[in-house]
Amino acid sequence: MERKNSNVMKEIVSALNGADTVRIITHASMDGDAFGSSAALCHILRGLGKRAEILLEDEIPGNLRFLDRNYCVRESGLPEEPDLCVALDCGALYRFEKRVESYQKGRNTINIDHHEGNPCFGALNWVEPDAPATGLLVFLLIRAAGWEIDAECGEALYAALATDTGNFQYESTNKECLLAAAELCDSGMDRVKVATEIYQNCRPEQIAIEAIAVERMEYLCGGWASLSCVTQEMLRETGALMSETERIVERLRGVRGVELAVLIKEEPDRVKCSLRSKHYVDVAAIAASLGGGGHKRAAGCTMRCGLEEAAARVRAAIEKEFADEGRDR
Amino acid sequence: MERKNSNVMKEIVSALNGADTVRIITHASMDGDAFGSSAALCHILRGLGKRAEILLEDEIPGNLRFLDRNYCVRESGLPEEPDLCVALDCGALYRFEKRVESYQKGRNTINIDHHEGNPCFGALNWVEPDAPATGLLVFLLIRAAGWEIDAECGEALYAALATDTGNFQYESTNKECLLAAAELCDSGMDRVKVATEIYQNCRPEQIAIEAIAVERMEYLCGGWASLSCVTQEMLRETGALMSETERIVERLRGVRGVELAVLIKEEPDRVKCSLRSKHYVDVAAIAASLGGGGHKRAAGCTMRCGLEEAAARVRAAIEKEFADEGRDR
Numbered sequence: 134m135e136r137k138n139s140n141v142m143k144e145i146v147s148a149l150n151g152a153d154t155v156r157i158i159t160h161a162s163m164d165g166d167a168f169g170s171s172a173a174l175c176h177i178l179r180g181l182g183k184r185a186e187i188l189l190e191d192e193i194p195g196n197l198r199f200l201d202r203n204y205c206v207r208e209s210g211l212p213e214e215p216d217l218c219v220a221l222d223c224g225a226l227y228r229f230e231k232r233v234e235s236y237q238k239g240r241n242t243i244n245i246d247h248h249e250g251n252p253c254f255g256a257l258n259w260v261e262p263d264a265p266a267t268g269l270l271v272f273l274l275i276r277a278a279g280w281e282i283d284a285e286c287g288e289a290l291y292a293a294l295a296t297d298t299g300n301f302q303y304e305s306t307n308k309e310c311l312l313a314a315a316e317l318c319d320s321g322m323d324r325v326k327v328a329t330e331i332y333q334n335c336r337p338e339q340i341a342i343e344a345i346a347v348e349r350m351e352y353l354c355g356g357w358a359s360l361s362c363v364t365q366e367m368l369r370e371t372g373a374l375m376s377e378t379e380r381i382v383e384r385l386r387g388v389r390g391v392e393l394a395v396l397i398k399e400e401p402d403r404v405k406c407s408l409r410s411k412h413y414v415d416v417a418a419i420a421a422s423l424g425g426g427g428h429k430r431a432a433g434c435t436m437r438c439g440l441e442e443a444a445a446r447v448r449a450a451i452e453k454e455f456a457d458e459g460r461d462r
Numbered sequence: 463m464e465r466k467n468s469n470v471m472k473e474i475v476s477a478l479n480g481a482d483t484v485r486i487i488t489h490a491s492m493d494g495d496a497f498g499s500s501a502a503l504c505h506i507l508r509g510l511g512k513r514a515e516i517l518l519e520d521e522i523p524g525n526l527r528f529l530d531r532n533y534c535v536r537e538s539g540l541p542e543e544p545d546l547c548v549a550l551d552c553g554a555l556y557r558f559e560k561r562v563e564s565y566q567k568g569r570n571t572i573n574i575d576h577h578e579g580n581p582c583f584g585a586l587n588w589v590e591p592d593a594p595a596t597g598l599l600v601f602l603l604i605r606a607a608g609w610e611i612d613a614e615c616g617e618a619l620y621a622a623l624a625t626d627t628g629n630f631q632y633e634s635t636n637k638e639c640l641l642a643a644a645e646l647c648d649s650g651m652d653r654v655k656v657a658t659e660i661y662q663n664c665r666p667e668q669i670a671i672e673a674i675a676v677e678r679m680e681y682l683c684g685g686w687a688s689l690s691c692v693t694q695e696m697l698r699e700t701g702a703l704m705s706e707t708e709r710i711v712e713r714l715r716g717v718r719g720v721e722l723a724v725l726i727k728e729e730p731d732r733v734k735c736s737l738r739s740k741h742y743v744d745v746a747a748i749a750a751s752l753g754g755g756g757h758k759r760a761a762g763c764t765m766r767c768g769l770e771e772a773a774a775r776v777r778a779a780i781e782k783e784f785a786d787e788g789r790d791r
Contacts, residue, residue, distance in 0.1 A: 300629035301643070302657040311644035314630070318637035325741075328631040333716045333740055340676060340717055348673045352666075387662045388669055411662055 139277075141259045145243055146278040148257060149178065152216035155185040156209060158236050159221045160228035162376070163189075165296025165331060167222040168197045170245075170268040173289035174221065175204040177280050186210060190231040194376050199330045200289050209235060217241050220255060222267035224248030224426060245270050249417055250426055262428075265305035268293020272313050287320025292327050299383070304430055339377035342367055346381045346396070350388075353448065354455040358393040359385040360447070364440065365399050375400065382407040393451060397444055404436045404443035414458070419450050468606075470588045474572055475607040477586060478507065481545035484514040485538060487565050488550045489557035491705065492518075494625025494660060496551040497526045499574075499597040502618035503550065504533040506609050515539060519560040523705045528659040529618050538564060546570050549584060551596035553577030553755060574599050578746055579755055591757075594634035597622020601642050616649025621656050628712065633759055668706035671696055675710045675725070679717075682777065683784040687722040688714040689776070693769065694728050704729065711736040722780060726773055733765045733772035743787070748779050 149155070155178050159167040171187045178185035187204045209215075218239030223246055226233050236242060244255030247264040264270055272290050275282060282290070294314050298306040301314070318324065335343075342363065350361040363378045375398060386394035386409045393414050398405045406423065408416035409431050416432040423446060425434025436443045478484070484507050488496040500516045507514035516533045538544075547568030552575055555562050565571060573584030576593040593599055597619050604611060604619075611619070623643055627635040630643070647653065664672075671692065679690040692707045704727060715723035715738045722743050727734045735752065737745035738760050745761040752775060754763025765772045 295630070299657075300631060301624070302629060302661060304654045306653065308644045308647035311640055311647065315637045315640035315644060318640065324635065325633045328628075329740055332631060333720075334718045335716050336718050337681075340679075340713070344673050344677045347669060348677075350669075384669070387664050389663045389665050391662075411658055 138259055138261060141257060142274055142277050144257055145245070145259060145274060148217055148241055148243060149219075149278070150181075152241070153183055154211045154215035154217070155183055156211055156215045156218045156235065156239060157185065157187045157204075157221060158218065158223070158229050158232050159187070160223045161191050161230070163191070163194060163197065164379070165197060166266045166268050166293040168193060168200060169289045169291075169293030169296070170221045170266070170271040172200045172202075172204055173268065173271050173275070173286045173293065174219065176202065176283075176286050176289065177275055179204075180283075181280070184211060188232055188235055190229065192376070194379075195336070196331050196334045197292070199326070200292060202285065214238050214240055217243065219243045219245065221245050221271070222247070224251050226252075226254050245274070248426070249428060263305070263307075265303070265307060265310045266294050266297035268297065269310055269313055272317075282317065282320045284321040284323070287317045287322030288324075288327050291317045291322060291324060292331060295327065296331060305428070336373070336377065338371050338373040341371040342373035342378060343381055343384065345371065346378065347384050350385055352388075352391075353451055356388075356390045357455055358395065358451045359388055359391045360395045360397070360451070361385055362397045362440065362444065363399065365401065379407075382409050385409070386411055393454065395447055395451065397440070397447060399440045402437075404438060404440055406434050406436065406443065406447055408432045408434075414454060419454055422450060423447070467588055467590060470586060471603055471606050473586055474574070474588060474603060477546060477570055477572060478548075478607070479510075481570070482512055483540045483544035483546070484512055485540055485544045485547045485564065485568060486514065486516045486533075486550060487547065487552065487558050487561050488516070489552045490520050490559070492520070492523060492526065493708070494526060495595045495597050495622040497522060497529060498618045498620075498622030498625065499550045499595070499600040501529045501531075501533055502597065502600050502604070502615045502622065503548065505531065505612075505615050505618065506604055508533075509612075510609070513540060517561055517564055519558065521705070523708075524665070525660050525663045526621070528655070529621055531614065543567050543569055546572065548572040548574065550574050550600070551576070553580050555581075555583055574603070577755070578757060579750075592634070592636075594632070594636060594639045595623050595626035597626065598639055598642055601646075611646065611649045613650040613652070616646045616651030617653075617656050620646045620651060620653060621660060624656065625660060634757070665702070665706065667700050667702040670700040671702035671707060672710055672713065674700065675707065676713050679714055681717075681720075682780055685717075685719045686784055687724065687780050688717055688720045689724045689726070689780070690714055691726045691769065691773065692728065694730065711738050714738070715740055722783065724776055724780065726769065726776060728769045731766075733767060733769055735763050735765065735772065735776055737761045737763075743783060748783055751779060752776070 157171050159171045175185045186206045218236045242255040244258045249262040251260040346361045382396040394409045396407045410416045420432035420434045423434040486500050488500045504514045515535045547565045571584040573587045578591040580589040675690045711725040723738045725736045739745045746756050749761035749763045752763040
């Protein structure tokens, strides 16, 4: 497959080949694509005899821990200025705000990502907003370099592809992605383990908070939008962690007639908001109007205010979008 | 791809080519594979100028109706003895009990299926228990015949593959299946429409009954098994249909530590039971002990008794399995 970005891919392969010490950084609140693509690259680089690490600022979600083979550190074990720092799946510097300095200390910096609006903050930037997952870019990179994809690498890449495409359901899924998934079957990976660990591995507490949040869902704009909240009290009641609320917004979107789904999450010091659309609403634009960003059908924002105020701002944004949409149609 | 069953595939292509009137039958309580593979074959046969129909005995589930293009009849519009009757995705005659006579009236009968234990009830039988979906067999058949897969056919086949593999998550998913899915992207199909219609198209009533059934889930054998019921009263309370309870058993299986999940469904005149396992329990064997059948990780049975008695029998079967499993380990 010849790609428009094949030159930068070659430069990245060359930079990776030439480096002895590589620090990998991905965004905070890691998802399967963030951690899967990082684990895959770290595994490959160590297999090539390099000193590679994934530098973290927060926890690995419970359902992704099976991918970790001592790749991760909280304090870097590399020289302060490693040969190379690679940001994976980071749409902007604020997505890894506590590690920006560590990233910028690299003698060379690479930025591989698929988020719309990525400002190309690296020295070498490979940004493909049309790619369904950063994991696909890492897969193409590894293949272009001729490095071998073993079972561990295959599982990490498959996890990245599967999770960021909602198991090949989202609009971003394309033929290239399905072919990559098929090819990864040859790596000797245990695909069932990946699916089971990621999707059939919820603590009962997660099941409980999902049920409550879905039960309390409200419909806005005559059923055109759905909205629910996760509060600190709900977390206390159920014993669930905030990282276990990720799937709720998908459930909210899954209702017939709902175009726009929003989950508002009350954190101790701020309010986060996840937005999803089904067919046509550009939620990246709505998120941007609230200070965030993301993809057209999946985006998010963070508000430094209380839950009530955040909810009011989100409701206003939904109603504005509905009114604008009505005018356009 | 050369297949062990390539001879029977050729015979089936030849039989289809030689027939002018074709009746397609799939199992009652249709799922995406049943209806998707039937719709794909009916579409292809009509495109070849044949008189083809899908003969039904019950409703098309709401989330699959988008695949129907007037393929379906309840009273056959074909001669009483059509040239060919094709059973798709039917593991046994009892899976289409009200239409067995109509099937057997065919001058020739074909049976294409992927259920373990299919007794090969057709004149021509192509049964591959390892195939992830009957839709994959229909895809291979169409390709072997050299018939063109257009967008409508592609959507029906994609729906079949995606639903019967739990979006490519289940153990049965293999490289061939992912390659087929990738190839279907070339048909011009609207893959997003398929995913949205099937998965993001639940009536609020379905969302409600799912939440209640998950909330009432109980753990058996120290969390090794999970069990819940759908009663007629729950259907009345929520306004949901029994066909809208299909996803619940997957939710029950999704809990960490649960190996075996069971959903018991109270119908007016009988009790149905869906069984799923995660790693190793052979639920086809458990279902068989209760008079049913299916796959190793997904099976079912029907019991002609009341809910209480059915639940007692199911609990006993679960506890026996757990005891046997403990002894084996």
